[in-house]
Amino acid sequence: MSGVKLEKICKSYGRLEVVHGIDLEVNEKEFVVLVGPSGCGKSTTLRMIAGLEEITSGDISIDGRLVNRVAPKDRDVAMVFQNYALYPHLKVFENIAFGLRIRKESNDHINKTVAEVSEVLGLTPYLDRRPAELSGGQRQRVAMGRAIVRHPKVFLFDEPLSNLDAKLRTQMRAEIKQLHKRLGATSVYVTHDQVEAMTLADRIVVMNDGYIEQIGTPMELFVNPANTFVASFIGSPPMNQMPAQIASSSAGFQAKVNDEVTFALPDNARVEAGQQVVVGVRPEHLSLNAGDGASAIPISLDLVEPLGSEALLHTSIGEHSLVVKAETHGDITHLSEVTQVYAPVHLVSVFDAESGLALTTGQRG
Amino acid sequence: MESSQRKHAAAEGSSVRPKRSLKHRLVWLVDHLKNEWQLYVMLAPAIIWFLVFLYKPMYGLQIAFKDYSIFLGVKDSPWVGWEHFQTLFSNDQFIRAFLNTIKISALNLLFGFPAPIILALLFNEILNATYKRTAQTIVYLPHFISSVIIAGIVTTAFAPTAGIVNTVMGWFGLDSIYFLTRPEWFRPIFVGTGIWQEAGFGSIVFLAAIAGVNPSLYESAVVDGASRWQMIWKITLPSIMPTIIIMLIIRIGNIMEVSFEMIILLYQPSTYSTADVVNTWVYRQGLQSGQYDVAAAAGLFNAIVAFVLVMVANTLARRYGRTSLW
Amino acid sequence: MAMNMNLYSRGDKIFALATAVLIGLFTVATLYPFIYIAAVSFSGGFAAAAGKVVLTPVDGTLAAYKYILSEPKFWRSYLNTFIYTIGGTMMSMLIIIPAAYALSRPQLIGRRFWNLFVAFTLWFNAGLIPFFLNMRDLNLLDSYFGIIIAFAVNAFNIILLRNFFESLPNSFEEAARMDGANDFQILWKVYIPLSKPAIATITLFCIVSRWNGFFWAMVLLQSEEKVPLQVYLRHTIASLSDDQEFTATLSSQPYGPESVTAAIIICSIIPVLIIYPFIQKYFEKGILLGGVKE
Numbered sequence: 001m002s003g004v005k006l007e008k009i010c011k012s013y014g015r016l017e018v019v020h021g022i023d024l025e026v027n028e029k030e031f032v033v034l035v036g037p038s039g040c041g042k043s044t045t046l047r048m049i050a051g052l053e054e055i056t057s058g059d060i061s062i063d064g065r066l067v068n069r070v071a072p073k074d075r076d077v078a079m080v081f082q083n084y085a086l087y088p089h090l091k092v093f094e095n096i097a098f099g100l101r102i103r104k105e106s107n108d109h110i111n112k113t114v115a116e117v118s119e120v121l122g123l124t125p126y127l128d129r130r131p132a133e134l135s136g137g138q139r140q141r142v143a144m145g146r147a148i149v150r151h152p153k154v155f156l157f158d159e160p161l162s163n164l165d166a167k168l169r170t171q172m173r174a175e176i177k178q179l180h181k182r183l184g185a186t187s188v189y190v191t192h193d194q195v196e197a198m199t200l201a202d203r204i205v206v207m208n209d210g211y212i213e214q215i216g217t218p219m220e221l222f223v224n225p226a227n228t229f230v231a232s233f234i235g236s237p238p239m240n241q242m243p244a245q246i247a248s249s250s251a252g253f254q255a256k257v258n259d260e261v262t263f264a265l266p267d268n269a270r271v272e273a274g275q276q277v278v279v280g281v282r283p284e285h286l287s288l289n290a291g292d293g294a295s296a297i298p299i300s301l302d303l304v305e306p307l308g309s310e311a312l313l314h315t316s317i318g319e320h321s322l323v324v325k326a327e328t329h330g331d332i333t334h335l336s337e338v339t340q341v342y343a344p345v346h347l348v349s350v351f352d353a354e355s356g357l358a359l360t361t362g363q364r365g
Numbered sequence: 366m367e368s369s370q371r372k373h374a375a376a377e378g379s380s381v382r383p384k385r386s387l388k389h390r391l392v393w394l395v396d397h398l399k400n401e402w403q404l405y406v407m408l409a410p411a412i413i414w415f416l417v418f419l420y421k422p423m424y425g426l427q428i429a430f431k432d433y434s435i436f437l438g439v440k441d442s443p444w445v446g447w448e449h450f451q452t453l454f455s456n457d458q459f460i461r462a463f464l465n466t467i468k469i470s471a472l473n474l475l476f477g478f479p480a481p482i483i484l485a486l487l488f489n490e491i492l493n494a495t496y497k498r499t500a501q502t503i504v505y506l507p508h509f510i511s512s513v514i515i516a517g518i519v520t521t522a523f524a525p526t527a528g529i530v531n532t533v534m535g536w537f538g539l540d541s542i543y544f545l546t547r548p549e550w551f552r553p554i555f556v557g558t559g560i561w562q563e564a565g566f567g568s569i570v571f572l573a574a575i576a577g578v579n580p581s582l583y584e585s586a587v588v589d590g591a592s593r594w595q596m597i598w599k600i601t602l603p604s605i606m607p608t609i610i611i612m613l614i615i616r617i618g619n620i621m622e623v624s625f626e627m628i629i630l631l632y633q634p635s636t637y638s639t640a641d642v643v644n645t646w647v648y649r650q651g652l653q654s655g656q657y658d659v660a661a662a663a664g665l666f667n668a669i670v671a672f673v674l675v676m677v678a679n680t681l682a683r684r685y686g687r688t689s690l691w
Numbered sequence: 692m693a694m695n696m697n698l699y700s701r702g703d704k705i706f707a708l709a710t711a712v713l714i715g716l717f718t719v720a721t722l723y724p725f726i727y728i729a730a731v732s733f734s735g736g737f738a739a740a741a742g743k744v745v746l747t748p749v750d751g752t753l754a755a756y757k758y759i760l761s762e763p764k765f766w767r768s769y770l771n772t773f774i775y776t777i778g779g780t781m782m783s784m785l786i787i788i789p790a791a792y793a794l795s796r797p798q799l800i801g802r803r804f805w806n807l808f809v810a811f812t813l814w815f816n817a818g819l820i821p822f823f824l825n826m827r828d829l830n831l832l833d834s835y836f837g838i839i840i841a842f843a844v845n846a847f848n849i850i851l852l853r854n855f856f857e858s859l860p861n862s863f864e865e866a867a868r869m870d871g872a873n874d875f876q877i878l879w880k881v882y883i884p885l886s887k888p889a890i891a892t893i894t895l896f897c898i899v900s901r902w903n904g905f906f907w908a909m910v911l912l913q914s915e916e917k918v919p920l921q922v923y924l925r926h927t928i929a930s931l932s933d934d935q936e937f938t939a940t941l942s943s944q945p946y947g948p949e950s951v952t953a954a955i956i957i958c959s960i961i962p963v964l965i966i967y968p969f970i971q972k973y974f975e976k977g978i979l980l981g982g983v984k985e
Binding site: 077081103 | 880
Binding site for chain 3: 397401403404405406407408410411412414415417418419420421422423425426428439484487488490491492493496497499500502503504505506507509510511512513514517518519520521522524526527528529531532535561565569592593594626629630644647648651652657660661663664665667668671672675676679
């Protein structure tokens with residue numbers, strides 16, 4: 001029994017409730033990412049784990065120990081802040097050593113530990129510099145160093161990469177992932193960027209409006225989104241979603257968008273004839289070539305956006321738009337003649353129109 | 366894979382939460398004090414200081430309504446109600462002092478308030494950076510000199526035979542005047558001294574405001590053919606008007622605060638008619654003559670007028686700008 | 692906003708000249724009294740009394756200085772000023788800095804109340820008499836400690852510093868808290884080092900105010916050996932111009948009341964003049980800190 005456990009966590013500011021009863025269990029050594037749009041409560045939840053926000057109701061346990069009333073410094077957690085919060089007047093060495101000095105560790109221990117950590121993070125040549133003299137990526141590493149050096153039970157990350165430019169972000173993402181592999185520490189990471197979530201997480205917690213929408217591994221969320229919100233949040237470009245009505249046919253159920261467009265649904269779809277649904281299929285799952293059991297979807301092409309080895313085709317089906325991701329093989333001229341795309345049956349998702357909940361679950365083959 | 370907790374939460378009727386019980390609050394308080402007691406230790410000395418040196422005298426202010434006797438002390442001195450205030454308002458000298466306070470403040474407002482603004486505007490037109498810097502350095506200096514020294518210099522300069530002012534007047538064939546004994550000269554000298562001492566330093570705020578004006582406003586004016594003089598009126602002044610108004614409001618709030626220390630240093634019994642202000646009157650009646658209760662009443666009157674003015678000024682400032690004097 | 696003068700029209704150039712002249716006049720007018728006093732201080736007694744001194748010393752002599760500097764009370768008052776200034780400023784820092792920090796923390800219970808408690812003293816002052824009687828009741832009349840403690844705090848400085856602390860991002864406190872620091876440590880190790888300009892400015896205000904402090908020192912102190920420089924200055928100048936006997940004895944000396952007055956003024960100004968160039972950058976920034984926020 002270790003890691004972090006959140007039970008029925010609620011947070012209110014005065015009368016306004018912003019987190020509505022969250023349950024989450026982070027296993028030891030697991031890297032969990034809380035992801036969602038601004039204001040969904042992910043940072044608030046993280047800060048409650050840290051002890052920087054008061055818990056309105058519910059329980060938080062770290063390593064089996066109830067920490068509701070425990071001060072942050074006694075929870076054995078470390079946090080990497082969005083704006084790094086490095087002490088500008090201290091050198092890198094002292095920034096990293098700050099927590100150790102507070103805890104009155106011996107000079108020997110401090111020197112040794114800081115040296116080790118700087119080595120791992122590649123900061124050794126910069127120990128004598130002040131934060132103002134460092135680049136964004138280096139400052140980020142110092143912030144992590146400060147957290148690592150305390151060997152906490154849990155690492156907390158509050159959108160640490162959002163202040164970096166895109167290229168640096170990609171690089172730092174990889175570094176964080178490698179670091180986690182190396183240190184094997186339980187981590188809770190908050191971001192609004194679903195790409196970061198997908199690449200870093202062992203499990204992702206998708207949050208929206210103070211609720212948890214879904215918890216699962218990246219691939220689970222990608223292949224089996226629990227509702228329309230998760231379906232449109234995860235994946236880039238987002239999953240195509242259109243309202244449709246269930247029709248039954250000899251081959252099984254179908255989602256009828258309009259007279260020309262019908263999607264064949266997988267067998268395990270829990271639908272009834274006449275039901276109003278939202279049918280979804282990812283841009284990368286639509287194919288330009290006919291396949292076994294794939295529904296043929298007539299489209300009218302609006303725009304081709306070349307991305308290099310792939311291109312995005314912006315098309316319309318009646319009044320709805322459909323984005324298709326296709327490979328270019330170096331040449332996009334043939335793409336402008338596309339009039340039909342194909343949706344393989346097992347890659348079509350369907351959601352209840354009213355609740356947004358997924359009606360297709362289980363094994364996808 | 367866990368699906369949305371939203372339906373679970375909704376199903377449990379989670380919108381109804383237990384209200385924070387008294388026990389809950391108490392627990393929170395104990396935790397807070399356990400973790401944050403240092404903040405209160407940090408705050409305590411200042412609070413104690415205020416209580417002892419600024420709030421406790423307010424308790425003693427009640428002697429304004431008592432016939433104060435040192436032997437009886439504040440508590441046991443007999444109550445006389447508004448008697449002292451009646452004394453005050455029928456006392457010519459006090460009324461004169463009150464009027465003088467207002468008159469001198471008005472003069473200060475008329476001449477002393479624009480001076481730093483004009484100075485700032487002029488400084489802004491100086492092109493040579495070294496000249497500007499040097500001039501500023503010199504002009505800020507009197508602010509740091511004590512009033513005793515300033516008064517000493519002024520007294521010497523305006524002395525009847527020895528002073529430079531009379532010497533220069535002598536060159537033009539004018540008779541010498543013993544300025545600081547003449548009531549009609551007191552106010553001009555006092556206001557002038559104030560300008561000498563504070564206009565330079567006071568221009569810093571306005572210079573900062575001027576520095577904040579968007580340069581492209583001036584650039585487009587140049588293209589439109591405006592002269593520097595026009596730019597001052599059409600660009601600079603309007604742009605710093607918020608700062609000016611705020612400073613003006615603060616100034617009005619402080620009308621009762623004529624720098625009485627300087628007055629004490631410069632006035633004479635022969636100039637009391639124009640120089641005596643409420644606080645100098647209080648000083649003589651109270652601290653020098655020992656008429657503590659009447660003087661305290663005068664001080665209370667002064668403080669209440671000042672308080673009302675500051676409150677009005679504050680409200681105006683908040684309504685005008687998004688600033689307050691908190 | 693400086694512009695290239697080549698772009699100036701003729702009217703503008705005249706205007707620029709006029710402003711330069713006006714500034715020059717004001718600067719000279721500011722400076723002249725000091726030069727005048729300096730000249731008088733080095734002048735012979737008769738010349739000074741006769742009003743002969745304009746710009747340069749007449750009958751140059753150091754007699755006035757010798758007279759002033761040989762008086763032990765003068766040096767004593769200088770010492771006292773140092774005591775009040777250094778002691779007072781230190782006392783101020785000890786009380787003001789922690790209080791400002793505490794008031795800047797959102798988690799302080801009753802924060803609004805405490806802020807109001809402090810700010811109220813800026814709006815309402817009980818007055819001279821109650822303050823004086825209070826000091827008497829506290830037995831703080833005629834004491835070094837009384838002067839040091841009774842003027843150690845003012846709400847303006849607390850509010851200035853509090854606002855500055857509030858402007859620092861909260862994440863500094865949070866990071867330090869997660870690192871295990873308590874409030875004292877956070878203040879001492881993080882916030883104070885980050886607030887050097889603001890603290891320097893307040894220190895400067897305190898020092899200037901203490902150095903120049905006159906009125907209450909005069910009222911509260913009765914023993915001559917405890918008075919600070921400004922009070923000694925005042926007593927001397929006053930006695931020089933009022934006391935006929937004293938003035939009479941001076942007429943047989945190479946110095947006179949005017950030159951002595953001038954000399955003692957110069958002696959009191961010297962430290963300020965020396966420090967002044969070094970502090971210029973601090974107070975300019977300081978005004979901006981305490982200045983009106985739009």
